[in-house]
Amino acid sequence: MIDDKLYDKLKHCYAKEDESIEVHVNNVLEQMGILKKLGYIDDEKAEILGDAIKCHDVGKANKYFQNRILSAKEGKKKYFDKENEVGHNILSPFLCRFGDDERDYITAYAIVNHHYYVKNNFNEIKEKEDTLNKNIEEIYKSYNLEFDKNNILDLYKFISILQTELEENPKILKKALLILGLLNKCDYAASAHMDVEYSADFLQNALENMMDEWKNKNSSASWNDIQKFCMSNKDKNLIVVAPTGMGKTEAALSWIGDNKGFFILPLKTAINSIYDRVKKDIVTDNISKRVALLHGDTFNIYNDEKINDNNKNEEDIWAYYEKSKLLSIPLNISTPDQIFDFIFKAIGFEPKYAMLSYSKVVIDEIQAYDSNLLACIIIGIQNIIDIGGKVSIFTATLPPFVEDLLSLKKAGSSKIERYKFVKNIADIKGYKKRHNIKILEEEMNADLIYEHYKNSYSKKYLVVCNTVKKSQEIYQELKDKGIDNINLLHSKFVKLERKEKENHIMSVGKTYKEDNETINEIDEVWVCTQIVEASLDIDFDYIFTELSDLNGLFQRLGRINRKGAKNINDHNCFIFTEINRKLLIEKEESTRGFIDEAIYKLSKKAILSHGDGILTEEDKLNLIDEYLTTENMKESVFLKRYWISYDYYSKLYMHELSAKDAEKYLRNIISFDVFPKDINNGLLNEEEISSIFERIKTAKEHLNDKNKSREEKKKYLFELSELKSDIMKYTVSVGLYDLGGEKVKYLENIEISKNTSIPILLCHYDELGFRRLTEEESKNENFDNKDDENFI
Numbered sequence: 001m002i003d004d005k006l007y008d009k010l011k012h013c014y015a016k017e018d019e020s021i022e023v024h025v026n027n028v029l030e031q032m033g034i035l036k037k038l039g040y041i042d043d044e045k046a047e048i049l050g051d052a053i054k055c056h057d058v059g060k061a062n063k064y065f066q067n068r069i070l071s072a073k074e075g076k077k078k079y080f081d082k083e084n085e086v087g088h089n090i091l092s093p094f095l096c097r098f099g100d101d102e103r104d105y106i107t108a109y110a111i112v113n114h115h116y117y118v119k120n121n122f123n124e125i126k127e128k129e130d131t132l133n134k135n136i137e138e139i140y141k142s143y144n145l146e147f148d149k150n151n152i153l154d155l156y157k158f159i160s161i162l163q164t165e166l167e168e169n170p171k172i173l174k175k176a177l178l179i180l181g182l183l184n185k186c187d188y189a190a191s192a193h194m195d196v197e198y199s200a201d202f203l204q205n206a207l208e209n210m211m212d213e214w215k216n217k218n219s220s221a222s223w224n225d226i227q228k229f230c231m232s233n234k235d236k237n238l239i240v241v242a243p244t245g246m247g248k249t250e251a252a253l254s255w256i257g258d259n260k261g262f263f264i265l266p267l268k269t270a271i272n273s274i275y276d277r278v279k280k281d282i283v284t285d286n287i288s289k290r291v292a293l294l295h296g297d298t299f300n301i302y303n304d305e306k307i308n309d310n311n312k313n314e315e316d317i318w319a320y321y322e323k324s325k326l327l328s329i330p331l332n333i334s335t336p337d338q339i340f341d342f343i344f345k346a347i348g349f350e351p352k353y354a355m356l357s358y359s360k361v362v363i364d365e366i367q368a369y370d371s372n373l374l375a376c377i378i379i380g381i382q383n384i385i386d387i388g389g390k391v392s393i394f395t396a397t398l399p400p401f402v403e404d405l406l407s408l409k410k411a412g413s414s415k416i417e418r419y420k421f422v423k424n425i426a427d428i429k430g431y432k433k434r435h436n437i438k439i440l441e442e443e444m445n446a447d448l449i450y451e452h453y454k455n456s457y458s459k460k461y462l463v464v465c466n467t468v469k470k471s472q473e474i475y476q477e478l479k480d481k482g483i484d485n486i487n488l489l490h491s492k493f494v495k496l497e498r499k500e501k502e503n504h505i506m507s508v509g510k511t512y513k514e515d516n517e518t519i520n521e522i523d524e525v526w527v528c529t530q531i532v533e534a535s536l537d538i539d540f541d542y543i544f545t546e547l548s549d550l551n552g553l554f555q556r557l558g559r560i561n562r563k564g565a566k567n568i569n570d571h572n573c574f575i576f577t578e579i580n581r582k583l584l585i586e587k588e589e590s591t592r593g594f595i596d597e598a599i600y601k602l603s604k605k606a607i608l609s610h611g612d613g614i615l616t617e618e619d620k621l622n623l624i625d626e627y628l629t630t631e632n633m634k635e636s637v638f639l640k641r642y643w644i645s646y647d648y649y650s651k652l653y654m655h656e657l658s659a660k661d662a663e664k665y666l667r668n669i670i671s672f673d674v675f676p677k678d679i680n681n682g683l684l685n686e687e688e689i690s691s692i693f694e695r696i697k698t699a700k701e702h703l704n705d706k707n708k709s710r711e712e713k714k715k716y717l718f719e720l721s722e723l724k725s726d727i728m729k730y731t732v733s734v735g736l737y738d739l740g741g742e743k744v745k746y747l748e749n750i751e752i753s754k755n756t757s758i759p760i761l762l763c764h765y766d767e768l769g770f771r772r773l774t775e776e777e778s779k780n781e782n783f784d785n786k787d788d789e790n791f792i
Contacts, residue, residue, distance in 0.1 A: 001050045001054065001055055001095045001096050001097065001098070001107065001742070002054060002055050002058060002095060002097070002596055003097065005145065005665045006058075006095060006143075006145060007054075007058065009060050009061075009143040009145065010061040010095070010139075010143070010524070011025070013060060013061040013066055014065075014066055014069040014070075015057050015060055016059070016069070016191070017072055017073055017295055018070055021057055021058060021060060021061065024055055024057060024190065024191075025053060025056075027190035027703045028053045028056075028183075028186045028187050028190040029050065029053055029054075029197040030190070030511075031185075031186035031190050031195070032046060032049055032050060032053060032182070032186050033185075033188045033782075034196050034197055035182065035196060037198060037239070038197055038200070039358075040197065040260070040358040041182065041358070045178070045179065045182070047108055048107055048179055048181060049053075049110075049179055049186075049761045051107045052107045052110040052111055052179060052183050053179075053183060053186065053187075055069050055092055055093070055095070055096045055107070055279070055711060056089070056092055056110070056111050056114050056183060056424070056732050057088065057092065057189070057719040058091075058092050058096075059087075059088030059089065059090070059091030059092035059094075060088045061095075061139055061143075062085060062088065062091060062135050062138065062139055062481070063142065064080075064081050064085040064135075065492045068080075070699065075706070078684070079522070080117075082644045083131075084131065084134075085131065085135060085338075086124065086128050086131055086132050086135055087115060087117040087121075087124070087153065088115075089111065089112060089113070089114050089115040089121065089161055090112060090121055090125055090128070090132065090751055091132065091135055091136065091156065092111050092112075093111045093112055093159065094132065094136050094152060094155050095136070095139065096108075096111070096155075097151070097159050098155070098260055099626055100158070100161070100730050102175075104174065105162050105165055105166065105172060106156075106172065106175050106179050108158070108159070108162055109166060109176040109179075109180060110176065110179045110180040110183045110605045112125075112159070113180055113350075114180060114183050114184055114187065116347045116348075116655070117767065119347075119655060120655075122159070122163045122398075125156075125159055126256075126484060127192070129156075132150065132573070136152060140595070141287055144470055150168050151598065153750055158249050159210045166408065168181070171208065174386075174387065177350055177353055178352045178353070178357055178387065179354075180354070181350035181351045181352070181353050181354025181355070182351075182354045184348075184350055184351045184354075185351040185354060185355060186764065188326060188351065189326060189328060191656055192322065192326060194319075194322065194323055194326060194327055194328060195262065196326075196328055197329055197330070198289045198290070198323075198328055198329055199261055200258050200260055200261070200330035200331070201285060202258070202286075202330075203253060203256060203258055203260050203261075203282075203288055203330075203331060204254075204257050204258050204281065205258060206282045206284070207250065207253060207282060207480065208762040210225065210281060210282050210397070219272060219290045219780075221300060223250075223254075224246065224247055225426065225427060225652065226240060226242050226247065226248070226251050226424065226426045227247055227254055229251070229424050229765075230251040230252070230254045230392075230424075231254045231255070231257075232252075232258075233422055233424075234255055234257055235254070235390070236390075236392055236420060236421075237385060237391050237392065237420070237421045237422065238255065238330050238392040238393070238422050238424065238603055239392070239395075239398060239403065239406075239421045239422070239423045240252075240297075240392065240393065240394045240395070240426075241391045241395055241396070241397065241398050241423070241424070241425045241426065241621070242394075242396065242424075242425070242426035242428070243396055243428060243431055243558070243617040243620075244396050244558035244562055245558075245563055245564070246333050246426055246431075247261045247563050248364075248685070249274060251278070251394065252362040252364070252392065252652060253278075253282065253331075254361065255362065256331070256360045256362065257360075257766070258356075259359070259360050260330055260331075260355070260358055260359040260360065260401040261331050261332065261359065261360045261361070261362065262332045262334055262359060262360070262361045262362065263331070263332065263333045263334065263364070264334055264335070264339065264361065264362060264364060265333070265334075265335070265364045265365070266335070266336070266364070266365060266368045267368060267531060267534075267536075268295050268297060268335065269502050269531060269536060270364075270536055271333050271334065271335060272293070272502075273506065273536060273537060274333050275291065275293045275301075275333045277332070278291055278536075279291060280334065283331070287321040288316065288319070288323065288329075289323070289329065290329065290330060290334070291329065291330075291331045291332075291586055292320075292323070292324040292331070292332045292333070293324065293332075293333055293334075294324060294330035294332050294333065294334035294336075294338040294339075295334065295335040295338065297495075298321065298324060299321055299721060299722075299724075299725050300725045300728075300729070302317050302320055303317055303722055303725065304326075305317070308642075314775070315717060317718075317720060318718050318721075322633045327351075327352065327355060329535075336363075336369075336373065336376070336377055336666070337666045338759045339352070339356070339361070339380070340377055340380040340666060341647055341659075341666050342356065342380070342383070342667070343376055343379045343583070344649065344652060344657045344661075344662035344665065345378050345652055345653070345654050345656070345657070346655060346657050346658060346659040346661070346662040346666055347653060347655050347658075347659060350658060351548060352627055353387070355384075355751050356383075356384045356387065356389045357384075357387040357388045357389055358384075358388065358389065358391045359384070359389050359390075359582065360389065360392070361381075361384060361389060361390070361391045361392070361393060361395045362376065362391075362392050362393075362396050363381070363391065363392070363394070363396070365394075365395050365396070366393050366395060366398070366402060367395060367397065367398060367399055367402050368533070368551070368552075368555070370594075370636075370638075370640040371638045371639070371641040371645060371667070372641065372642075372645045373666070374402070374405070374642060375442055375642050375643075375645035375649060376645070376649060377652055378405055378646070379408060379646065379649055380410070380524040381406065388450060391421075393406075394764050395656055395669060396554060396555065396558060396620075397550075397551050397554050397555075397620060397621065397624045398624070399550075399628035399631075399634045400553060400624075400625055400628060400629045400630060401628055401629060401639070403632040404630045404783065405642070406421065407420065407421075417525075419630045423433065425621070428616070428617040428621065429546065430620050431564070431617050432563075432565075432570065433563025433564065433568060433614055434557075434560065434561040434564045434568070434617075435557050435560065435561065435568065435572065435614070435615045436570065436571045436572050436573065436574065436613065436614050436615070437529060437569040437571065437573040437574075437575060437607075437610075437612060437613065437615045438571035438574045438575070438612050439575050439577060439607060439608060439612055440574060440575065440576050440577065440609065441577050441578060441608075442576060442577075443546075443576060443578045443579065443580070444463075444465065444470070444474065444544065444545075445576075446474050446477035446478050446481065448586075449461070449463060449474070449478060449544045449546075449574075450478055450481045450483065450541070452544075452574070453478075453483065454542075456542070457649065458521065458541040458542065458566075459485075459522070459523035459524070459525075459541070460508070460520075460521070460523070460524060460527065460540045460542070461524070461525040461526065461540065461541065461542050461543075461544070462526050462532070462538075462539040462540040462543045462544075462545075462556075462559055462560065463478075463525065463526065463527040463528065463543070463544045463545070464528050464529070464532065464533070464543065464544075464545040464577060465527065465528070465529055465545075466529070466530070466546045466548050466583060466595065467529065467564050467580075467583065468490040468491065468492050468529055469771075470529060470546070470580075470755075471488060471490050471527050471730055472488070472768040472769065472771065473540045474527050474600075474756055475488040475527040475768065476768065478527065480526065483525055484643050485523055485524050485525065486524070486525040486526075487501065487505070487524060487525070487526045487527070487705075488526075488527050488528075488767070488768065488769065489501045489502070489505060489526060489527070489528045489529070489531065489532065489731065490528065490529040490531065490769060491529065491531060491733060492732055492738075492769045492770040492771075493732060493769040493770070494676065494684060494729070494730055494731065494732050494765075495728060495729045495730070495732070495733075496683070496729040496730060497752065499507075499729075500682070505528075505532070505536075505538060506537075506538060507521050508520075508524050508526070508534070508538075508774065509536070509537070509538025509539055509540060510538075510539065511539040511558070511562060511565060512563075512565075513679070516661070517564065519566070520539075521591075526540070530552060530556075532559060533552055533555045533556055536559065538559050538560070538562070539559065539560070539561065539562035539563060540559055540560050541560070541561070541566060541572065542558045542560065542572050542573070542574070543557060543559065543572070543573050543574065544627065545554060545557075545573075545574070545575055545576065546576050546579055546598070546658050547576065547579060547603060547604060547607065548579070548595050548600065548603075548676050549595065549596070549599045549600060549603045550599075550602070550624060550627065550628060551624070551628075552605035552622060553575065553603065553607065554620050554624075557573050557615070560572055560573055568614065571612070573615070573667060576610065577604050577607065579595070579600070583595050584596075584597040584600060585637045585638075585742060586637070586741070587598060587637065588637050589642050590637070595637040596637050597636075597637065598632075598633065598635065598636035598637065599633070599636060599638060599640065600627070602627045602628060603627070603628075606623045606624075606626070606627040606628075607623070607626065609623075646769065649665075650705045669784050672733065672734060672735075672736070672739065672759075673728065673731040673733055673758055674731060674732060674734055674739075674758065674759050674760065674761040675689065675730060675732075675734050675750065675758055675759070675760045676763050676765040676770055677729055677760050677762050677765075678759060678762060678765040678766070679762055679763065679764060679765065679773065679777065680764075681765075683760060684730065684765055685730045688730060688751070689727060689730050689731075689780055691728050692723055692727045693727065693750065695719075695723050696720065696723045696724070696727070696752065699716045699719050699720040699723060700720065702716040703716050703720065724753065724756075727752060727758075728758075731766075732760075732769070732770050734761070734772070735756055737772075738763075738770070738772040739761065739772070748760045
């Protein structure tokens with residue numbers, strides 16, 4: 001692929017300040033060896049990848065790059081010379097030799113595109129031909145090697161054919177993207193001096209050890225049928241439908257087994273809960289090389305672990321965090337945005353794409369996502385299966401229309417067998433009855449809840465509202481009626497306060513006391529929003545809930561009598577079927593509302609058809625299967641919006657979207673972090689914020705100090721990351737509507753870093769959390785800034 005004589009001359013040139021091309025190439029090859037040893041790539045992939053690795057950085061031998069390295073070693077800075085040089089990734093293939101076959105196309109594609117200093121590397125080759133020729137000739141002459149002009153002309157022809165071939169042959173392009181992704185993944189790991197992947201040889205043994213512990217406590221303990229099903233179908237794509245409390249987490253982990261795995265959940269609270277449980281009960285040692293947490297607050301969680309564990313230091317936490325970001329840890333508990341952003345094909349998506357070709361992905365409660373996110377996830381599922389990965393879906397309920405979407409390419413098309421899943425429905429007939437429902441054809445009101453609470457012996461109550469505003473109203477009304485032991489949980493609390501509340505509800509929500517036998521009888525009322533809806537292992541005695549949709553309703557009911565250990569002679573679930581019509585999405589172009597009108601009406605019809613009384617797990621599935629069908633949903637806004645998103649995302653060109661745009665689409669960002677300033681009491685946590693901000697300024701000054709050593713700067717870099725995470729704990733996430741519209745004026749911006757400024761927003765903030773000012777209050781307030789510059 002590259003002439004040995006030429007490589008012998010070039011290999012001693014710098015690839016990095018402290019590494020020659022030869023040393024760096026060997027380091028990258030070592031990372032490839034790890035992938036091969038773990039069984040993630042076969043011999044054929046390894047051979048092609050090896051060729052790409054050996055050639056990928058030889059273009060760095062050009063004099064401009066070498067001069068930059070030498071200047072950097074002397075503490076000076078030189079910049080890329082746009083007039084006289086090209087990127088080394090474009091130069092590298094012109095120092096190699098290629099034939100005219102699929103393997104060479106794949107290798108050359110990976111070499112050319114392992115960096116994107118420009119948007120289109122192939123266009124750059126055409127536009128910078130003269131500069132490229134000059135750079136090639138200079139390399140040959142500087143090392144006294146014969147310059148073969150004909151070979152260079154042949155390479156231009158080869159590159160042109162390569163581009164056409166890949167544009168017209170998606171099968172070759174898919175293979176090329178996999179090799180490119182593997183090259184980048186190995187390259188990043190070698191540069192970071194970390195392993196590209198850590199061994200996944202521990203999970204099956206850890207699960208067996210956990211079972212042994214269960215048997216020590218109860219000799220009759222054994223894996224249930226759903227867990228056995230997953231163990232015996234590890235090589236299949238699965239859909240597993242089973243009620244809450246059936247051990248779906250253990251089943252999902254058993255299916256992943258000793259493989260690279262991702263466990264995807266919709267809410268950070270649920271993710272943190274699963275992560276803690278896995279560390280505590282299953283994978284109890286060598287965590288930093290075995291289990292990773294992937295969401296926006298990962299660093300905070302890891303840093304809190306350092307504080308609570310005297311054996312961990314800053315270096316440990318930083319390394320753990322870096323390994324997690326590099327996606328080199330075998331078992332990952334994650335939000336969907338951390339994984340499924342690869343579908344947008346933004347620059348840099350290839351390593352994730354390649355990694356998923358040897359990964360197993362578990363998706364928990366797929367029906368919990370809105371139409372846009374569901375489209376992203378289903379496209380992702382189809383892509384993962386196409387490239388060799390495996391996917392399993394675990395859920396308490398699965399609407400028929402969602403199951404149909406999993407195997408459809410576009411609206412109205414027939415099912416595609418390659419996306420076929422092996423389906424399992426747990427034996428629900430023998431499952432304990434848990435729910436006795438009472439249907440109330442009215443809007444939620446505090447009077448009814450209070451009367452029931454006042455006359456009840458069991459006092460652990462969960463009230464679930466569809467909106468933050470409604471939860472604040474119900475909380476205040478119940479408190480005014482004399483309930484003192486009442487708590488409020490929704491998304492509009494300062495992050496630090498919300499975390500404390502989440503920890504508290506998890507503690508209150510335990511079914512049993514420490515002896516695992518005595519019912520945990522606590523007198524507390526929790527008023528919440530749908531953030532308690534999915535995947536939280538909490539168990540309350542009674543629920544009063546608004547109806548949103550059938551799936552959400554059954555998820556909420558899953559937080560009541562979770563283990564089926566409580567008496568259900570009387571109603572324990574109260575469902576208010578009427579909701580504010582402003583919450584409904586009635587038309588495709590609607591900008592307000594978040595509950596699909598068609599789904600709401602079908603859900604209401606379904607629950608009314610059942611009526612009051614015992615609601616079994618079998619009843620729930622039957623209602624879902626009867627009402628939430630593709631046929632019943634065909635005119636819904638949900639499906640119309642789904643297909644708009646699906647068609648758009650599935651037709652995206654390579655690098656059509658930027659990474660930032662892709663992030664917005666996947667995270668469906670409609671919220672902004674602000675520092676709340678209460679209209680009466682001033683800026684919340686002002687002293688803490690000021691203290692952290694001053695420490696941030698000091699850390700920045702140390703980082704910019706040229707007299708500081710690299711090790712000292714590394715320490716301050718960690719401190720800066722820690723401080724940025726700390727200051728974010730005092731922010732609250734609010735929506736654009738809460739801000740007062742698109743031309744909102746902030747009082748002041750606090751600059752956290754070069755690209756991050758957090759505004760201070762005037763509001764009401766007290767035990768109810770954040771509440772926006774009324775229109776009249778906003779008009780009466782004087783803002784310091786009179787222009788639009790502070791709008792994010």
